[in-house]
Amino acid sequence: MAETVASLSEERIAYLEGLVSQARTAAAVFTQYTQEDVDRIVKPMVLAGLEQAQYLARLAIEETRLGVVEDKALKNMVATEFVYNYIKDKRTVGAIREFPERGVVEVAEPIGVIFSLTPITNPTSTVLFKCIMAIKTRNAVIFSPHPSAGHCCYEAVRIMYEAAVKHGAPEGVFTCLESQTLQDNAYLMRHKDVGLIDATGGPGMVKAAYSSGKPALGVGPGNTPVYLEKTADLNMAVVDIITSKTFDNGTICASEQTVVIDDEIYDSVLQKFSDLGAHICNEKETELLGRTVIDPKTGYMQPMAVGQKATDIARMVGLSVKPKTKLLIAPIQGVGPEHPLSVEKLFPVLAVYRAKSVNEALTVCVDVNHAGGIGHTAVIFSRNDQIIQKFGEVMNAGRIIVNSPGSIGALGGVYNDMVPTFSFGCGTGGGNSTTDNVNVYNYLNIKRVARRTQAHMWFRVPNQIYFNMNAVENLRHFQSRSTIIITNPAMEQIGHVDTVRRHIPPETHVHVSVIPDAEPEVKVVMQGVEALNFYKADQIIALGGGSVIDAAKIMKLKYESPEADLEELAAPFLDLRKRVIQYPTEKVAQARLIAISTTSGTGSEVTPFAVLTDKEHGRKVTLADYSLSPDVAIVDPQFVMSMPKGLTADTGIDCLTHALEAGVSIFASPYTDSNAMQAIRMVFKFLPIAYEHPQDEEARTMMHNAACIAAIAFSNAAVGVNHALAHAFGARFGVAHGRANALMLPHVIAFNAGVPTKFMPSPNQRGYIAHKKYAMVADLLGLGGQTIDEKVKSLVAATEQLLDRLAIPRSIADLGISKEEFERAMPDLVKIAFDDPSWRSNPRMPLLSELGDLFWSAYRGRSLPTVAKAPQQQIAEEWSCV
Amino acid sequence: MTMNAEWLEIDGERVVQDLQAAREALDSAQNDVVLDFSSVRRIDPSALRAMEKLAGIADEKAVKVVLRGVNVDIYKVLKLVKLTSRFSFLA
Ligand SMILES: NC(=O)c1ccc[n+]([C@@H]2O[C@H](COP(=O)([O-])OP(=O)(O)OC[C@H]3O[C@@H](n4cnc5c(N)ncnc54)[C@H](O)[C@@H]3O)[C@@H](O)[C@H]2O)c1
Numbered sequence A: 001m002a003e004t005v006a007s008l009s010e011e012r013i014a015y016l017e018g019l020v021s022q023a024r025t026a027a028a029v030f031t032q033y034t035q036e037d038v039d040r041i042v043k044p045m046v047l048a049g050l051e052q053a054q055y056l057a058r059l060a061i062e063e064t065r066l067g068v069v070e071d072k073a074l075k076n077m078v079a080t081e082f083v084y085n086y087i088k089d090k091r092t093v094g095a096i097r098e099f100p101e102r103g104v105v106e107v108a109e110p111i112g113v114i115f116s117l118t119p120i121t122n123p124t125s126t127v128l129f130k131c132i133m134a135i136k137t138r139n140a141v142i143f144s145p146h147p148s149a150g151h152c153c154y155e156a157v158r159i160m161y162e163a164a165v166k167h168g169a170p171e172g173v174f175t176c177l178e179s180q181t182l183q184d185n186a187y188l189m190r191h192k193d194v195g196l197i198d199a200t201g202g203p204g205m206v207k208a209a210y211s212s213g214k215p216a217l218g219v220g221p222g223n224t225p226v227y228l229e230k231t232a233d234l235n236m237a238v239v240d241i242i243t244s245k246t247f248d249n250g251t252i253c254a255s256e257q258t259v260v261i262d263d264e265i266y267d268s269v270l271q272k273f274s275d276l277g278a279h280i281c282n283e284k285e286t287e288l289l290g291r292t293v294i295d296p297k298t299g300y301m302q303p304m305a306v307g308q309k310a311t312d313i314a315r316m317v318g319l320s321v322k323p324k325t326k327l328l329i330a331p332i333q334g335v336g337p338e339h340p341l342s343v344e345k346l347f348p349v350l351a352v353y354r355a356k357s358v359n360e361a362l363t364v365c366v367d368v369n370h371a372g373g374i375g376h377t378a379v380i381f382s383r384n385d386q387i388i389q390k391f392g393e394v395m396n397a398g399r400i401i402v403n404s405p406g407s408i409g410a411l412g413g414v415y416n417d418m419v420p421t422f423s424f425g426c427g428t429g430g431g432n433s434t435t436d437n438v439n440v441y442n443y444l445n446i447k448r449v450a451r452r453t454q455a456h457m458w459f460r461v462p463n464q465i466y467f468n469m470n471a472v473e474n475l476r477h478f479q480s481r482s483t484i485i486i487t488n489p490a491m492e493q494i495g496h497v498d499t500v501r502r503h504i505p506p507e508t509h510v511h512v513s514v515i516p517d518a519e520p521e522v523k524v525v526m527q528g529v530e531a532l533n534f535y536k537a538d539q540i541i542a543l544g545g546g547s548v549i550d551a552a553k554i555m556k557l558k559y560e561s562p563e564a565d566l567e568e569l570a571a572p573f574l575d576l577r578k579r580v581i582q583y584p585t586e587k588v589a590q591a592r593l594i595a596i597s598t599t600s601g602t603g604s605e606v607t608p609f610a611v612l613t614d615k616e617h618g619r620k621v622t623l624a625d626y627s628l629s630p631d632v633a634i635v636d637p638q639f640v641m642s643m644p645k646g647l648t649a650d651t652g653i654d655c656l657t658h659a660l661e662a663g664v665s666i667f668a669s670p671y672t673d674s675n676a677m678q679a680i681r682m683v684f685k686f687l688p689i690a691y692e693h694p695q696d697e698e699a700r701t702m703m704h705n706a707a708c709i710a711a712i713a714f715s716n717a718a719v720g721v722n723h724a725l726a727h728a729f730g731a732r733f734g735v736a737h738g739r740a741n742a743l744m745l746p747h748v749i750a751f752n753a754g755v756p757t758k759f760m761p762s763p764n765q766r767g768y769i770a771h772k773k774y775a776m777v778a779d780l781l782g783l784g785g786q787t788i789d790e791k792v793k794s795l796v797a798a799t800e801q802l803l804d805r806l807a808i809p810r811s812i813a814d815l816g817i818s819k820e821e822f823e824r825a826m827p828d829l830v831k832i833a834f835d836d837p838s839w840r841s842n843p844r845m846p847l848l849s850e851l852g853d854l855f856w857s858a859y860r861g862r863s864l865p866t867v868a869k870a871p872q873q874q875i876a877e878e879w880s881c882v
Numbered sequence B: 001m002t003m004n005a006e007w008l009e010i011d012g013e014r015v016v017q018d019l020q021a022a023r024e025a026l027d028s029a030q031n032d033v034v035l036d037f038s039s040v041r042r043i044d045p046s047a048l049r050a051m052e053k054l055a056g057i058a059d060e061k062a063v064k065v066v067l068r069g070v071n072v073d074i075y076k077v078l079k080l081v082k083l084t085s086r087f088s089f090l091a
């Protein structure tokens, strides 16, 4: 191809360049036009085309000697009137479609210069159609007609151009090569100013278009199979097939090529064809026909037959047929090179095949479809919806025409509601970029203006939360036949189990299931499920810290939905609302879950999370779903009065971590902020008191409520990277959850307050605000500082001070873990922390290396020297904690 | 740059004629020539041809032609026909 271009003369190149330059200018000027401007031009063009329909049909016949003048005139009318009817109200300039609920507007951008090749078979109708589409979409077109249809196409372009320019189209908007060669086409196809090649025609042209490296709409040949199934309306089918196959002497590439007929109706169908003017060939005639109209060397149809009348073809072949014969029907026994008539025949010769079963019929249709017709058109006549559906599934065709003529059906708008066209996209199977009935949208670059949308948010909490001293009394409201108390040995020893039992209505059968004093494992959960099944429990009371409540949540899940696969439910996800795995909704049993928390930290009594320990792999698995949330939460401080100091400290810091992480989370909302901020204030004020004076009822009450309030915040806003680090570290080194959080906390605040290496996408926030949120916390606590930076520093310092006051070890090294051991664990720690879903809501996306840095900071301890002042008491006092 | 420049207003209704006048002005121009396009809403192919010529003459005479107040639609047309690099623009 490159050589052919090189052989163009300088004059010829100048001529071609002139065409492109004219078109480019017209296209550029066209960009200024409005929708009203183009619509004002299109209508008179359509009228001009209609007026000249017959004239152009005659010209085409004279020049190409193919087809039927009446049909060509009709095609010209379809190409103008039907196409106009479809496009007249379509928006093709500026905003063409709006989706207000999605905040998306589609905006049209013209292509510019289109280089258009038109076929010999539908020369003028294709030109009329493309001109109208081009004006409607503000594009300029350079036409290159088939060499044997140059004159009629030139006339069609002239008629369209004059009408268009008269009504305001830019001069030069259409040009037509008066005579053209392959070299011209090759030159224009590769021209840098040509935006799109629209090639309608033979396979050679389409292939050249696609190989030019330009975007191309190349629509090529077909080989339409027809399945005439026994339930069809046979009279309608036979008339439709004759109408279609003889239309313009069969030149439309969507016309029927092989009709596969069910055995039961085969003879009567052939009789009907014969009655209506078809000649049914005998075996010898079929053989002769195949040999003459199909080139035995190439297997393609002979050009001399294309678009000729049936009687002329009969004469050509030497068949004797009746003078008014419309169609030659040739029975074939298969598809492929041994059956030459099974290929595309753009003339009134139709192959027929007798099929013994539906399966055989469909199989032969697939063969025909694949014998040069992939992606194009297929036709079925049937009243059986299942067979129609199956046909649609197995045919690879852009148009599957049901109970109507293939050629006119595929053109769209006459027999069906498809988009009217003169270019049939054949999809990738046909080497095309589209299966569309090519129309105006294929002549546009459609741009999408997408406005920022706010993610839908939620705020969900269990609908019953009982709090303050003796809230446990509310247990009397809950009727149950069989209740299981899930708890651990400590609760029994302390007497909490008895306290709870006293408040359960006497008629309830109560069984106590004591689970080991450890963070829950699958084995323990499954033992609990056995007990629930054994006692046919309708109520579960979880009495304990986060470990017990989490265990009970998972027991309930497995009890109600035994099929639930915990491993699968713990699958990673990015956004809770879009995740792949769905929690089961079908339940074989049902039990109310009442959570009574005995630590003031996890807030597990209100959260939709449950953490399982996987000892085998040294990791923790987080399950998250609102179906895990307890039905009732009881936040009664009498159960935490017994907490030892270490536990008070660890769980208290877990609560603080929840509130701080929810506060800066990308899912934070005013609903969660109010809870997070309040919880932070309560922790800073009451945790030291509860720690130093365990019997201070007010401090215990406040901390117990703070844990629940913080959990309400993080149930809806989620946590962050602190938890991801703590989960990985805690599981590996057997460090309690709250303590593991504490070791990370000051470092994570400093990390989130810094400028992120990577931002976390967060559509609901305007800019990066984590540092400002921390500064707000500092203000709320009255920590002092003028700038945001100072305030963040005082928050870090105040946190460090709090940890000191609670005598929490201040570094991982302080736990007695050697540097070497920590170093060995580091690759796993980083990997597990990165896989932990907790950080997905963190404002700053942690890089793997940053996770490592954070672990090492926690190993070394103290992030800042203690510089902050003590919290300003009077500001704290102004804020009501109750 | 524009201090000593020669200013010419292009009338939206007579773009081609005014560009013709501008071309003549280039002959005697000592400084930059500023063409004020503020009142031009659209241009057509003949105006584009006139601009192309103008650009050619400006190159020959080494005179800088500055277009002022060109609306973005016209700017895009100039961009598409690759004329933007041949003029300077002033808001
Ligand atoms: N579901 C969630 O939303 C959520 C959130 C954070 C953490 N967690 C998980 O919760 C678990 C930690 O829970 P936790 O911090 O409540 O500790 P915990 O339940 O593991 O209890 C720690 C220890 O304290 C004892 N204890 C509990 N209450 C006591 C009391 N009132 N008096 C004396 N001793 C008492 C327990 O027997 C146990 O030995 C971890 O598995 C963690 O991953 C869950």
Ligand SMILES: [Fe+2]
Pocket (backbone or CB within 6 Å): A602, A654, A658, A723, A737
């Ligand atoms: Fe936690």
